[in-house]
Structure formats: structure tokens, C-alpha cells
Amino acid sequence: MRLPGRLSAAIEVLNDVEARKRPVSEALKAWGLGNRFAGAGDRAAIGNLVYDALRRRASHAFIMGDDSARALVLAVAVLDWHNTPETLNAAFADDAHAPAQLSDAEIARLQTDPTTAPDHIRADMPEWLVPSLQRAFGPNWVAEGQAMAGRPSLDMRVNALKSNRDRVLKNLKRFDAVQTQFSPNGVTIPPGERDSRTPNVTTDEGYLKGWFEVQDQGSQIVAALAGARPGNQVLDLCAGAGGKTLALAADMTNKGQIFAYDSDRNRLAPIYDRLKRNGARNVQVRAPLDGALDDLVGKMDRVVVDAPCTGTGTWRRRPDTKWKLTPELLATRQAEQSAILDDAARFVKPGGTLIYITCSILPEENDDQTTAFLARQPQFVVADIAPLWQSSLAAPMSPELPSVAGGIILTPRRTATDGFYFAALTRAE
Incomplete structure (x- = not known):
């Protein structure tokens, strides 16, 4: 799997966690069982995306103005994994398994100054x-x-x-x-x-x-x-x-x-x-x-x-x-x-x-x-x-x-x- 497919999978897992109210470890295991084509490297990368999104859920949601799974995963991809929005959009355009391309509004939100957030959000608590x-x-x-x-x-x-x-x-x-x-x-x-x-x-x-x-x-x-x-x-x-x-x-x-x-x-x-x-x-x-x-x-x-x-x-x-x-x-x-x-x-x-x-x-x-x-x-x-x-x-x-x-x-x-x-x-x- 390439990065766009991994991002889509991470979004899917986070949506599953929210919908079924079950632990992340169970949702990741279920995704792996349902997608046996994914290799160990794919599963590790998807797990990292999901856990990174949850570790900084509050601060990423503040930056994106949205706490949806898509918003959190895109924030991880750009802010934590240091991809640029332009690189992601180019990759998304060539991959049938990719999420929708980043909108202008999402790209603008990614420029939000995190230090302007309330203290509990900066602390992710x-x-x-x-x-x-x-x-x-x-x-x-x-x-x-x-x-x-x-x-x-x-x-x-x-x-x-x-x-x-x-x-x-x-x-x-x-x-x-x-x-x-x-x-x-x-x-x-x-x-x-x-x-x-x-x-x-x-x-x-x-x-x-x-x-x-x-x-x-x-x-x-x-x-x-x-x-x-x-x-x-x-x-x-x-x-x-x-x-x-x-x-x-x-x-x-x-x-x-x-x-x-x-x-x-x-x-x-x-x-x-x-x-x-x-x-x-x-x-x-x-x-x-x-x-x-x-x-x-x-x-x-x-x-x-x-x-x-x-x-x-x-x-x-x-x-x-x-x-x-x-x-x-x-x-x-x-x-x-x-x-x-x-x-x-x-x-x-x-x-x-x-x-x-x-x-x-x-x-x-x-x-x-x-x-x-x-x-x-x-x-x-x-x-x-x-x-x-x-x-x-x-x-x-x-x-x-x-x-x-x-x-x-x-x-x-x-x-x-x-x-x-x-x-x-x-x-x-």
C-alpha cells in the first residue's frame, strides 16, 4: 500500500472506533483480518497514523476546526509526518484508494498557529x-x-x-x-x-x-x-x-x-x-x-x-x-x-x-x-x-x-x- 491508501485505512479505523465504541486495538485487528492483502509494514503504518491522531486529538482538531477522522488523519500526515498538502494532493490524484484531495479550506486550516489554542488543548488533555x-x-x-x-x-x-x-x-x-x-x-x-x-x-x-x-x-x-x-x-x-x-x-x-x-x-x-x-x-x-x-x-x-x-x-x-x-x-x-x-x-x-x-x-x-x-x-x-x-x-x-x-x-x-x-x-x- 502507498501512503494515500494507508491514510484512507486509518480514517476507516477511526470511524469504526467512533461508531462501535470499541478499543483501537480491536478496530485495528478487525481491519487487518478484513484486509489480508495488507502487509506487516502497512498494518504498522496504519496503526501509527491512528495512534498519532488520538494522542494529539485535541490540538489537531483545534488546528483543523474539525474533529472528524479525516481531519485528524490529514493533520497527522502534514503536521507530524511532515508531508506537504501539495505533495499529498498530487499523490491522491494518482491513487484510486486515496481520500478526497485536501480542500483550500483544509489547507488554510493547517496553517493555524497552535499556540493560540487554550492550554488544555495545547496539552492534549x-x-x-x-x-x-x-x-x-x-x-x-x-x-x-x-x-x-x-x-x-x-x-x-x-x-x-x-x-x-x-x-x-x-x-x-x-x-x-x-x-x-x-x-x-x-x-x-x-x-x-x-x-x-x-x-x-x-x-x-x-x-x-x-x-x-x-x-x-x-x-x-x-x-x-x-x-x-x-x-x-x-x-x-x-x-x-x-x-x-x-x-x-x-x-x-x-x-x-x-x-x-x-x-x-x-x-x-x-x-x-x-x-x-x-x-x-x-x-x-x-x-x-x-x-x-x-x-x-x-x-x-x-x-x-x-x-x-x-x-x-x-x-x-x-x-x-x-x-x-x-x-x-x-x-x-x-x-x-x-x-x-x-x-x-x-x-x-x-x-x-x-x-x-x-x-x-x-x-x-x-x-x-x-x-x-x-x-x-x-x-x-x-x-x-x-x-x-x-x-x-x-x-x-x-x-x-x-x-x-x-x-x-x-x-x-x-x-x-x-x-x-x-x-x-x-x-x-
């Missing part, structure tokens, strides 16, 4: 979240939003139980992989531009042998800050598919015990194969049954709560969810987080630590939850993260990271990672 973002980031909130609208890198965590970073870097040299800035076991492939393809590293020999796992560097950072050490007793209370469980097992060198639990059996299902591939032998998976964790009350050195959240920190990867978030969904997640934190507290032994993590950038899910928990549970205090960072990570902690309540916030702008919140809450002896 829903307007109702502005007070939250201002609380979280102060005068830098627009820049934080703009960084959140970029493409993410592909990050991997080297599994120290089976390999080392030099070996993995050599194995992935063909993808221009480099070491991460903060995670001592991290490897990253920078995001490409335009129609570049993200490599499928899960088919690589090293992955199949358990040498590395796909994991955003931000997730690696908060797992390292959890401070799990050989011989510890650790409860991963919201283990899900086990990404952080695997990182904890490696940090503990398979010594001690990790109890991996999740209230949703389906989320937990992939963990078994991942544990086997990674050679993680100190993990005991606890199924979500009544009383499944009763024997752990008051005995854990670390209780890790990777809480259910709005996922605002992952908007680079799932930009469609940015425009679907509602105050009602945020309130639901807040209630869930409060309940999980209170439940987690009972497993922490005196002198132990409760680790609170979200992949959110909103203070309602982060500092507000930490502050409210400490008010309800006065036997806990906020631990100083600076020594944890210094002992666990490969580069100094920026003074910009600490939050008001004693946690830290990672973001694409600050750390070139997804958005994460981390707080360590220690129980009195």
Missing part, C-alpha cells in the same frame, strides 16, 4: 482534568501533557536470574537497543517516526529463553524502589499478569518468598508460564479464594499494591482511553484504592513497608490516597525515597520527582517513562 493536572505539576502541566502525547519507547527488563544486560544488548543490537537511564537492568528501543515498525521482541530467542521481559522503565523503577531483598517475605497483592512479581523475584535472587495474588483470576492466568520462562522459583501464586491470604496477616516485610487506577500514565500507549475517562470512573477507582490500601495494611509486619503504586498522574489517585491512608492508619509513616533510589537505581533522582505527600511521580517529560506514582509507607515497630 480533557478540560475537566485541568485542576488535577495543575495540582500535580504546577506551571509545567501543559508541558507534561505535551510529553504524554508523544510516542513511547519499547522497554525491556533484563532477567538477572538468567542473563545480563550486555548479553541482551548484543542479542537486540539489530534493533538499535540501548541501556536505560535509570533502571540498572533496563534496555530500550527508542520510538521511531512516521511509518516505522516497532519490533516484536517477544518472538526473539532471548525472550523465549527468559533473558528479558517487556516492561516500561517506569514500571522497572517502581519495582526496584520496592526494596525487596533476598530472604524477604513479600506479598504482591495486585499481581495481575506478574510483571512486577518477576522483577521482585530477580531482585531477591530467588531467595525468600513472594506471594502473588490478584482478585481477578483471569488477570492472574498468564503468570504461570511467565514464572516458568523466567526461572522464578520463589513465587507462590495464591488463587482468589476466601481466606487465601489469612496465614500472611502481620508477617510480610513488603506488601506491594499496584492498585487499579485510571491508567492516565499509559496514555502514550492507549490514547483512546484519554478521551473516555470520566469523573465517575475516577471516583470508582478512588474507592477501590482506599479499600485495597486498608486491606493491605493488615499484612504488613511491624517495621515492614507497604508499597503503593499506580500508573496514574492524577493526585486524586496518588498523594490524596497516601494522605488519607496515613490519617486512617496512624501506625504508618512515609519513608524517605531518596536512599531507596540511591541504592537501587543507576542515575540520580531529579529534585522534580518528589510529590507533596512524600511519594514520587514519574512521567514521560521527567523520566522518559510512562506515568507512575510510588510511595513507601512503613509500619512502626
Whole structure:
């Protein structure tokens, strides 16, 4: 497929997303199944167009004066992929699969000065979240939003139980992989531009042998800050598919015990194969049954709560969810987080630590939850993260990271990672 056909396909996918109210990943998969003539390069390019359109949906719609799929895709083609309207129109004229040529009005709109847009549009953020973002980031909130609208890198965590970073870097040299800035076991492939393809590293020999796992560097950072050490007793209370469980097992060198639990059996299902591939032998998976964790009350050195959240920190990867978030969904997640934190507290032994993590950038899910928990549970205090960072990570902690309540916030702008919140809450002896 040539660019005109790819642009038409991206418009079709975006229209499908809007009409059927389904996730972008499902719409892209459905398009691929219905158009089997399209090669891997075509599918990658169409996916890039769709995701780029959604990442900057607000600012592109402002420039075009229109939020239709056509307007968004044309804005990406010109403003992000740096095609000229004249080049596009010439290509469209010779391609039966092309969209209609750009009109004079559309060409004129593409000259709109983006700096004249309201701040929430320049930040590509829903307007109702502005007070939250201002609380979280102060005068830098627009820049934080703009960084959140970029493409993410592909990050991997080297599994120290089976390999080392030099070996993995050599194995992935063909993808221009480099070491991460903060995670001592991290490897990253920078995001490409335009129609570049993200490599499928899960088919690589090293992955199949358990040498590395796909994991955003931000997730690696908060797992390292959890401070799990050989011989510890650790409860991963919201283990899900086990990404952080695997990182904890490696940090503990398979010594001690990790109890991996999740209230949703389906989320937990992939963990078994991942544990086997990674050679993680100190993990005991606890199924979500009544009383499944009763024997752990008051005995854990670390209780890790990777809480259910709005996922605002992952908007680079799932930009469609940015425009679907509602105050009602945020309130639901807040209630869930409060309940999980209170439940987690009972497993922490005196002198132990409760680790609170979200992949959110909103203070309602982060500092507000930490502050409210400490008010309800006065036997806990906020631990100083600076020594944890210094002992666990490969580069100094920026003074910009600490939050008001004693946690830290990672973001694409600050750390070139997804958005994460981390707080360590220690129980009195």
C-alpha cells in the first residue's frame, strides 16, 4: 500500500472506533483480518497514523476546526509526518484508494498557529482534568501533557536470574537497543517516526529463553524502589499478569518468598508460564479464594499494591482511553484504592513497608490516597525515597520527582517513562 491508501485505512479505523465504541486495538485487528492483502509494514503504518491522531486529538482538531477522522488523519500526515498538502494532493490524484484531495479550506486550516489554542488543548488533555493536572505539576502541566502525547519507547527488563544486560544488548543490537537511564537492568528501543515498525521482541530467542521481559522503565523503577531483598517475605497483592512479581523475584535472587495474588483470576492466568520462562522459583501464586491470604496477616516485610487506577500514565500507549475517562470512573477507582490500601495494611509486619503504586498522574489517585491512608492508619509513616533510589537505581533522582505527600511521580517529560506514582509507607515497630 502507498501512503494515500494507508491514510484512507486509518480514517476507516477511526470511524469504526467512533461508531462501535470499541478499543483501537480491536478496530485495528478487525481491519487487518478484513484486509489480508495488507502487509506487516502497512498494518504498522496504519496503526501509527491512528495512534498519532488520538494522542494529539485535541490540538489537531483545534488546528483543523474539525474533529472528524479525516481531519485528524490529514493533520497527522502534514503536521507530524511532515508531508506537504501539495505533495499529498498530487499523490491522491494518482491513487484510486486515496481520500478526497485536501480542500483550500483544509489547507488554510493547517496553517493555524497552535499556540493560540487554550492550554488544555495545547496539552492534549480533557478540560475537566485541568485542576488535577495543575495540582500535580504546577506551571509545567501543559508541558507534561505535551510529553504524554508523544510516542513511547519499547522497554525491556533484563532477567538477572538468567542473563545480563550486555548479553541482551548484543542479542537486540539489530534493533538499535540501548541501556536505560535509570533502571540498572533496563534496555530500550527508542520510538521511531512516521511509518516505522516497532519490533516484536517477544518472538526473539532471548525472550523465549527468559533473558528479558517487556516492561516500561517506569514500571522497572517502581519495582526496584520496592526494596525487596533476598530472604524477604513479600506479598504482591495486585499481581495481575506478574510483571512486577518477576522483577521482585530477580531482585531477591530467588531467595525468600513472594506471594502473588490478584482478585481477578483471569488477570492472574498468564503468570504461570511467565514464572516458568523466567526461572522464578520463589513465587507462590495464591488463587482468589476466601481466606487465601489469612496465614500472611502481620508477617510480610513488603506488601506491594499496584492498585487499579485510571491508567492516565499509559496514555502514550492507549490514547483512546484519554478521551473516555470520566469523573465517575475516577471516583470508582478512588474507592477501590482506599479499600485495597486498608486491606493491605493488615499484612504488613511491624517495621515492614507497604508499597503503593499506580500508573496514574492524577493526585486524586496518588498523594490524596497516601494522605488519607496515613490519617486512617496512624501506625504508618512515609519513608524517605531518596536512599531507596540511591541504592537501587543507576542515575540520580531529579529534585522534580518528589510529590507533596512524600511519594514520587514519574512521567514521560521527567523520566522518559510512562506515568507512575510510588510511595513507601512503613509500619512502626
